[in-house]
Amino acid sequence: MIVKETKLKGCAIIEPTVFEDERGYFLESYNQKAFNQLVGNKVTFVQDNESFSSRGVLRGLHFQRGEHAQAKLVRVIKGRVLDVAVDIRESSVTYGQYVSVELTGENKKQLFVPRGFAHGFVVLSETALFSYKCDNFYNKASEGGILYSDYNLNIDWILKNDDLIISEKDKILPTLENL
Template identity: 70%
Template structure:
Protein backbone atom coordinates (compact mmCIF):
# COMPACT_ATOMS: atom_id res chain seq x y z
CA UNK A 1 0.00 0.00 0.00
CA UNK A 2 1.19 3.49 -0.80
CA UNK A 3 0.16 6.59 1.11
CA UNK A 4 0.33 10.29 0.20
CA UNK A 5 -0.50 13.15 2.54
CA UNK A 6 -2.75 15.82 1.03
CA UNK A 7 -2.41 19.56 1.61
CA UNK A 8 -4.63 19.03 4.68
CA UNK A 9 -2.32 17.83 7.46
CA UNK A 10 -3.24 14.32 8.56
CA UNK A 11 -5.51 13.70 5.56
CA UNK A 12 -4.10 10.87 3.43
CA UNK A 13 -4.79 9.17 0.10
CA UNK A 14 -4.13 5.44 0.28
CA UNK A 15 -3.65 3.12 -2.69
CA UNK A 16 -3.62 -0.61 -2.07
CA UNK A 17 -1.54 -3.11 -3.99
CA UNK A 18 -3.97 -4.93 -6.26
CA UNK A 19 -3.16 -8.42 -7.48
CA UNK A 20 -4.97 -9.26 -10.72
CA UNK A 21 -5.04 -12.39 -12.81
CA UNK A 22 -7.45 -14.26 -15.08
CA UNK A 23 -9.75 -14.99 -12.11
CA UNK A 24 -10.18 -11.34 -11.11
CA UNK A 25 -8.39 -9.41 -8.40
CA UNK A 26 -7.46 -9.44 -4.72
CA UNK A 27 -6.35 -6.65 -2.41
CA UNK A 28 -6.13 -6.03 1.30
CA UNK A 29 -8.54 -3.15 1.89
CA UNK A 30 -7.49 -2.61 5.50
CA UNK A 31 -4.81 -3.77 7.90
CA UNK A 32 -4.73 -1.93 11.26
CA UNK A 33 -1.01 -2.42 11.85
CA UNK A 34 0.05 -1.31 8.36
CA UNK A 35 -2.44 1.59 8.32
CA UNK A 36 -1.29 3.01 11.68
CA UNK A 37 2.35 2.65 10.65
CA UNK A 38 1.77 4.42 7.31
CA UNK A 39 -0.03 7.44 8.77
CA UNK A 40 2.13 7.57 11.90
CA UNK A 41 -0.83 7.55 14.26
CA UNK A 42 -2.82 4.95 16.17
CA UNK A 43 -6.41 5.03 14.91
CA UNK A 44 -8.88 2.51 16.26
CA UNK A 45 -11.92 2.14 14.00
CA UNK A 46 -15.02 1.03 15.89
CA UNK A 47 -17.85 1.32 13.37
CA UNK A 48 -18.32 0.57 9.67
CA UNK A 49 -21.05 2.28 7.63
CA UNK A 50 -22.16 1.82 4.04
CA UNK A 51 -24.40 3.87 1.79
CA UNK A 52 -25.95 3.32 -1.63
CA UNK A 53 -26.69 6.37 -3.77
CA UNK A 54 -27.70 7.21 -7.33
CA UNK A 55 -25.94 9.58 -9.73
CA UNK A 56 -25.93 13.18 -8.55
CA UNK A 57 -26.61 12.38 -4.90
CA UNK A 58 -24.53 14.78 -2.83
CA UNK A 59 -24.01 13.90 0.82
CA UNK A 60 -22.35 16.50 3.01
CA UNK A 61 -20.50 18.38 4.09
CA UNK A 62 -20.73 16.72 7.52
CA UNK A 63 -18.67 16.49 10.71
CA UNK A 64 -18.95 15.66 14.42
CA UNK A 65 -17.78 18.14 17.09
CA UNK A 66 -16.00 17.84 20.43
CA UNK A 67 -15.57 14.48 22.13
CA UNK A 68 -17.65 12.86 19.39
CA UNK A 69 -15.43 14.04 16.50
CA UNK A 70 -14.77 11.25 14.01
CA UNK A 71 -11.90 10.24 11.80
CA UNK A 72 -13.01 8.26 8.74
CA UNK A 73 -11.40 5.95 6.23
CA UNK A 74 -13.60 6.01 3.14
CA UNK A 75 -13.67 4.09 -0.12
CA UNK A 76 -15.98 3.17 -2.98
CA UNK A 77 -17.01 -0.47 -3.37
CA UNK A 78 -19.04 0.05 -6.55
CA UNK A 79 -19.19 3.04 -8.90
CA UNK A 80 -17.39 6.37 -8.60
CA UNK A 81 -17.66 9.49 -6.45
CA UNK A 82 -15.93 12.80 -6.04
CA UNK A 83 -14.90 12.81 -2.39
CA UNK A 84 -14.26 16.13 -0.62
CA UNK A 85 -12.58 16.96 2.71
CA UNK A 86 -12.61 20.48 4.21
CA UNK A 87 -10.26 21.51 7.03
CA UNK A 88 -12.34 23.08 9.82
CA UNK A 89 -9.60 22.93 12.48
CA UNK A 90 -9.14 26.48 13.73
CA UNK A 91 -5.43 27.26 13.88
CA UNK A 92 -4.57 24.74 11.17
CA UNK A 93 -2.35 26.01 8.35
CA UNK A 94 -4.91 24.66 5.86
CA UNK A 95 -8.02 25.95 7.72
CA UNK A 96 -10.82 26.58 5.22
CA UNK A 97 -9.06 24.70 2.43
CA UNK A 98 -10.34 21.53 0.80
CA UNK A 99 -9.12 18.57 -1.19
CA UNK A 100 -11.11 16.50 -3.62
CA UNK A 101 -10.33 13.13 -5.14
CA UNK A 102 -12.17 10.66 -7.30
CA UNK A 103 -12.67 7.38 -5.48
CA UNK A 104 -13.90 4.47 -7.56
CA UNK A 105 -14.19 0.73 -7.76
CA UNK A 106 -11.57 0.91 -10.52
CA UNK A 107 -8.85 2.94 -8.79
CA UNK A 108 -9.56 1.43 -5.33
CA UNK A 109 -8.14 4.53 -3.65
CA UNK A 110 -9.15 5.39 -0.10
CA UNK A 111 -9.15 8.68 1.76
CA UNK A 112 -8.35 9.03 5.45
CA UNK A 113 -10.25 12.03 6.82
CA UNK A 114 -8.93 13.01 10.26
CA UNK A 115 -10.97 14.45 13.12
CA UNK A 116 -11.73 18.13 12.59
CA UNK A 117 -12.22 17.78 8.85
CA UNK A 118 -15.68 18.01 7.25
CA UNK A 119 -16.51 15.39 4.63
CA UNK A 120 -18.86 14.95 1.71
CA UNK A 121 -19.17 13.31 -1.69
CA UNK A 122 -21.18 13.36 -4.89
CA UNK A 123 -21.92 10.28 -7.01
CA UNK A 124 -20.43 10.52 -10.52
CA UNK A 125 -21.49 7.08 -11.81
CA UNK A 126 -25.05 5.75 -12.29
CA UNK A 127 -24.91 4.57 -8.67
CA UNK A 128 -22.33 3.98 -5.97
CA UNK A 129 -21.78 1.94 -2.84
CA UNK A 130 -19.68 3.94 -0.39
CA UNK A 131 -17.95 2.49 2.68
CA UNK A 132 -16.89 4.39 5.81
CA UNK A 133 -14.77 3.20 8.73
CA UNK A 134 -15.24 5.51 11.75
CA UNK A 135 -13.15 5.83 14.91
CA UNK A 136 -15.99 7.15 17.09
CA UNK A 137 -19.71 6.57 17.44
CA UNK A 138 -22.20 8.98 15.89
CA UNK A 139 -23.84 11.46 18.29
CA UNK A 140 -26.78 13.50 16.97
CA UNK A 141 -26.19 16.44 19.34
CA UNK A 142 -22.60 16.78 18.07
CA UNK A 143 -23.33 16.76 14.36
CA UNK A 144 -22.49 19.74 12.20
CA UNK A 145 -22.38 20.62 8.57
CA UNK A 146 -21.58 23.18 5.91
CA UNK A 147 -23.66 23.88 2.81
CA UNK A 148 -22.20 22.20 -0.26
CA UNK A 149 -22.24 25.36 -2.41
CA UNK A 150 -20.49 27.67 0.06
CA UNK A 151 -19.01 30.55 -1.95
CA UNK A 152 -15.87 30.84 0.22
CA UNK A 153 -15.03 27.14 -0.17
CA UNK A 154 -15.81 27.25 -3.92
CA UNK A 155 -15.86 23.46 -4.35
CA UNK A 156 -16.09 22.15 -7.93
CA UNK A 157 -18.39 19.13 -7.59
CA UNK A 158 -17.74 18.13 -11.26
CA UNK A 159 -21.44 17.80 -12.18
CA UNK A 160 -23.95 20.39 -13.30
CA UNK A 161 -25.88 21.60 -10.25
CA UNK A 162 -29.13 20.65 -12.04
CA UNK A 163 -28.06 17.02 -11.56
CA UNK A 164 -27.57 17.33 -7.77
CA UNK A 165 -29.83 15.37 -5.44
CA UNK A 166 -29.43 16.88 -1.97
CA UNK A 167 -31.43 16.02 1.16
CA UNK A 168 -33.69 18.66 2.66
CA UNK A 169 -31.53 18.53 5.80
CA UNK A 170 -28.31 19.22 3.85
CA UNK A 171 -29.96 22.10 1.97
CA UNK A 172 -30.47 23.82 5.35
CA UNK A 173 -26.80 23.64 6.40
CA UNK A 174 -25.03 26.92 7.23
CA UNK A 175 -22.16 28.51 5.33
CA UNK A 176 -18.56 27.91 6.39
CA UNK A 177 -18.49 31.29 8.20
CA UNK A 178 -21.80 30.57 9.98
CA UNK A 179 -21.06 26.95 10.94
CA UNK A 180 -20.52 25.98 14.56
CA UNK A 181 -17.13 24.37 14.47
Protein backbone atom coordinates in the same frame (compact mmCIF):
# COMPACT_ATOMS: atom_id res chain seq x y z
CA MET B 1 -0.02 0.04 0.28
CA ILE B 2 1.03 3.55 -0.70
CA VAL B 3 0.05 6.62 1.34
CA LYS B 4 0.11 10.02 -0.35
CA GLU B 5 -0.18 13.03 1.95
CA THR B 6 -2.49 15.74 0.63
CA LYS B 7 -2.04 19.50 1.04
CA LEU B 8 -4.12 19.19 4.24
CA LYS B 9 -1.98 17.85 7.08
CA GLY B 10 -3.19 14.45 8.23
CA CYS B 11 -5.53 13.90 5.29
CA ALA B 12 -4.11 11.20 2.99
CA ILE B 13 -4.92 9.21 -0.14
CA ILE B 14 -4.26 5.50 0.29
CA GLU B 15 -3.62 3.19 -2.64
CA PRO B 16 -3.77 -0.49 -1.68
CA THR B 17 -1.67 -3.13 -3.38
CA VAL B 18 -3.95 -5.03 -5.76
CA PHE B 19 -3.16 -8.55 -6.93
CA GLU B 20 -4.96 -9.33 -10.20
CA ASP B 21 -5.08 -12.41 -12.40
CA GLU B 22 -7.54 -14.14 -14.71
CA ARG B 23 -9.77 -15.00 -11.73
CA GLY B 24 -10.20 -11.41 -10.58
CA TYR B 25 -8.36 -9.52 -7.88
CA PHE B 26 -7.43 -9.53 -4.19
CA LEU B 27 -6.55 -6.60 -1.99
CA GLU B 28 -6.14 -5.93 1.69
CA SER B 29 -8.52 -3.01 2.23
CA TYR B 30 -7.40 -2.40 5.81
CA ASN B 31 -4.61 -3.53 8.11
CA GLN B 32 -4.51 -1.65 11.42
CA LYS B 33 -0.78 -2.11 12.01
CA ALA B 34 0.23 -1.01 8.50
CA PHE B 35 -2.32 1.81 8.45
CA ASN B 36 -1.14 3.31 11.74
CA GLN B 37 2.50 3.10 10.66
CA LEU B 38 1.81 4.73 7.32
CA VAL B 39 -0.35 7.58 8.61
CA GLY B 40 1.92 8.08 11.63
CA ASN B 41 -1.02 8.08 13.97
CA LYS B 42 -2.83 5.50 16.11
CA VAL B 43 -6.38 5.23 14.84
CA THR B 44 -8.78 2.57 16.07
CA PHE B 45 -11.89 2.23 13.95
CA VAL B 46 -15.05 1.19 15.84
CA GLN B 47 -17.82 1.41 13.25
CA ASP B 48 -18.25 0.57 9.56
CA ASN B 49 -20.91 2.32 7.47
CA GLU B 50 -22.13 1.81 3.93
CA SER B 51 -24.32 3.84 1.63
CA PHE B 52 -25.81 3.22 -1.79
CA SER B 53 -26.68 6.24 -3.92
CA SER B 54 -27.68 7.21 -7.45
CA ARG B 55 -25.97 9.60 -9.85
CA GLY B 56 -26.06 13.19 -8.62
CA VAL B 57 -26.64 12.37 -4.95
CA LEU B 58 -24.51 14.72 -2.88
CA ARG B 59 -24.06 13.82 0.78
CA GLY B 60 -22.35 16.40 2.96
CA LEU B 61 -20.52 18.27 4.11
CA HIS B 62 -20.84 16.53 7.51
CA PHE B 63 -18.82 16.28 10.72
CA GLN B 64 -19.13 15.40 14.40
CA ARG B 65 -18.23 17.93 17.10
CA GLY B 66 -16.15 17.74 20.28
CA GLU B 67 -15.58 14.41 21.98
CA HIS B 68 -17.67 12.72 19.28
CA ALA B 69 -15.45 13.92 16.39
CA GLN B 70 -14.71 11.17 13.89
CA ALA B 71 -11.82 10.20 11.67
CA LYS B 72 -12.96 8.28 8.58
CA LEU B 73 -11.38 5.93 6.09
CA VAL B 74 -13.57 6.04 2.99
CA ARG B 75 -13.69 4.03 -0.23
CA VAL B 76 -15.96 3.13 -3.11
CA ILE B 77 -16.67 -0.55 -3.67
CA LYS B 78 -18.66 -0.05 -6.86
CA GLY B 79 -19.17 3.07 -8.95
CA ARG B 80 -17.49 6.47 -8.97
CA VAL B 81 -17.65 9.45 -6.61
CA LEU B 82 -15.90 12.74 -6.06
CA ASP B 83 -14.93 12.68 -2.39
CA VAL B 84 -14.23 15.94 -0.54
CA ALA B 85 -12.62 16.74 2.83
CA VAL B 86 -12.63 20.29 4.25
CA ASP B 87 -10.22 21.35 7.01
CA ILE B 88 -12.33 22.93 9.79
CA ARG B 89 -9.59 22.94 12.45
CA GLU B 90 -9.58 26.62 13.45
CA SER B 91 -5.88 26.56 14.42
CA SER B 92 -4.80 24.96 11.14
CA VAL B 93 -2.89 26.89 8.48
CA THR B 94 -5.14 25.18 5.91
CA TYR B 95 -8.40 26.05 7.70
CA GLY B 96 -11.20 26.39 5.14
CA GLN B 97 -9.28 24.60 2.39
CA TYR B 98 -10.38 21.33 0.83
CA VAL B 99 -9.06 18.35 -1.08
CA SER B 100 -11.04 16.27 -3.52
CA VAL B 101 -10.24 12.89 -4.98
CA GLU B 102 -12.08 10.61 -7.35
CA LEU B 103 -12.71 7.28 -5.67
CA THR B 104 -13.87 4.39 -7.83
CA GLY B 105 -14.42 0.68 -7.65
CA GLU B 106 -11.73 0.42 -10.31
CA ASN B 107 -8.95 2.61 -8.83
CA LYS B 108 -9.64 1.28 -5.30
CA LYS B 109 -8.18 4.42 -3.73
CA GLN B 110 -9.19 5.36 -0.21
CA LEU B 111 -9.19 8.70 1.57
CA PHE B 112 -8.27 9.08 5.21
CA VAL B 113 -10.17 12.01 6.71
CA PRO B 114 -8.86 12.84 10.20
CA ARG B 115 -10.85 14.36 13.03
CA GLY B 116 -11.44 18.07 12.52
CA PHE B 117 -12.60 17.78 8.92
CA ALA B 118 -15.98 18.02 7.23
CA HIS B 119 -16.61 15.32 4.65
CA GLY B 120 -18.90 14.83 1.68
CA PHE B 121 -19.19 13.18 -1.70
CA VAL B 122 -21.16 13.30 -4.93
CA VAL B 123 -21.96 10.26 -7.08
CA LEU B 124 -20.63 10.56 -10.64
CA SER B 125 -21.65 7.11 -11.93
CA GLU B 126 -25.19 5.73 -12.34
CA THR B 127 -24.95 4.29 -8.81
CA ALA B 128 -22.24 3.95 -6.17
CA LEU B 129 -21.65 1.70 -3.19
CA PHE B 130 -19.68 3.74 -0.64
CA SER B 131 -18.05 2.31 2.48
CA TYR B 132 -16.35 4.00 5.41
CA LYS B 133 -14.80 3.23 8.75
CA CYS B 134 -15.18 5.64 11.70
CA ASP B 135 -12.99 5.87 14.79
CA ASN B 136 -15.85 7.09 17.00
CA PHE B 137 -19.50 6.21 17.32
CA TYR B 138 -22.11 8.47 15.72
CA ASN B 139 -23.80 10.89 18.12
CA LYS B 140 -26.83 12.74 16.75
CA ALA B 141 -26.48 15.64 19.22
CA SER B 142 -22.91 16.27 17.97
CA GLU B 143 -23.58 16.28 14.24
CA GLY B 144 -22.82 19.35 12.20
CA GLY B 145 -22.40 20.38 8.63
CA ILE B 146 -21.40 23.02 6.13
CA LEU B 147 -23.37 24.03 3.08
CA TYR B 148 -22.06 22.16 0.04
CA SER B 149 -22.27 25.34 -2.08
CA ASP B 150 -20.46 27.62 0.39
CA TYR B 151 -19.16 30.41 -1.84
CA ASN B 152 -15.93 30.81 0.16
CA LEU B 153 -15.05 27.12 -0.14
CA ASN B 154 -15.81 27.19 -3.89
CA ILE B 155 -15.84 23.39 -4.23
CA ASP B 156 -16.06 22.10 -7.79
CA TRP B 157 -18.51 19.19 -7.48
CA ILE B 158 -18.05 18.44 -11.23
CA LEU B 159 -21.80 18.05 -11.88
CA LYS B 160 -24.11 20.95 -12.66
CA ASN B 161 -26.12 22.24 -9.71
CA ASP B 162 -29.37 21.22 -11.47
CA ASP B 163 -28.13 17.61 -11.60
CA LEU B 164 -27.50 17.38 -7.84
CA ILE B 165 -29.83 15.50 -5.51
CA ILE B 166 -29.47 16.94 -2.01
CA SER B 167 -31.42 16.24 1.18
CA GLU B 168 -33.50 19.07 2.61
CA LYS B 169 -31.33 18.87 5.73
CA ASP B 170 -28.12 19.43 3.71
CA LYS B 171 -29.64 22.30 1.71
CA ILE B 172 -30.01 24.45 4.84
CA LEU B 173 -26.62 23.86 6.46
CA PRO B 174 -24.68 27.00 7.42
CA THR B 175 -21.61 28.26 5.60
CA LEU B 176 -18.23 27.72 7.26
CA GLU B 177 -18.20 31.40 8.20
CA ASN B 178 -21.56 31.02 10.01
CA LEU B 179 -20.86 27.78 11.89
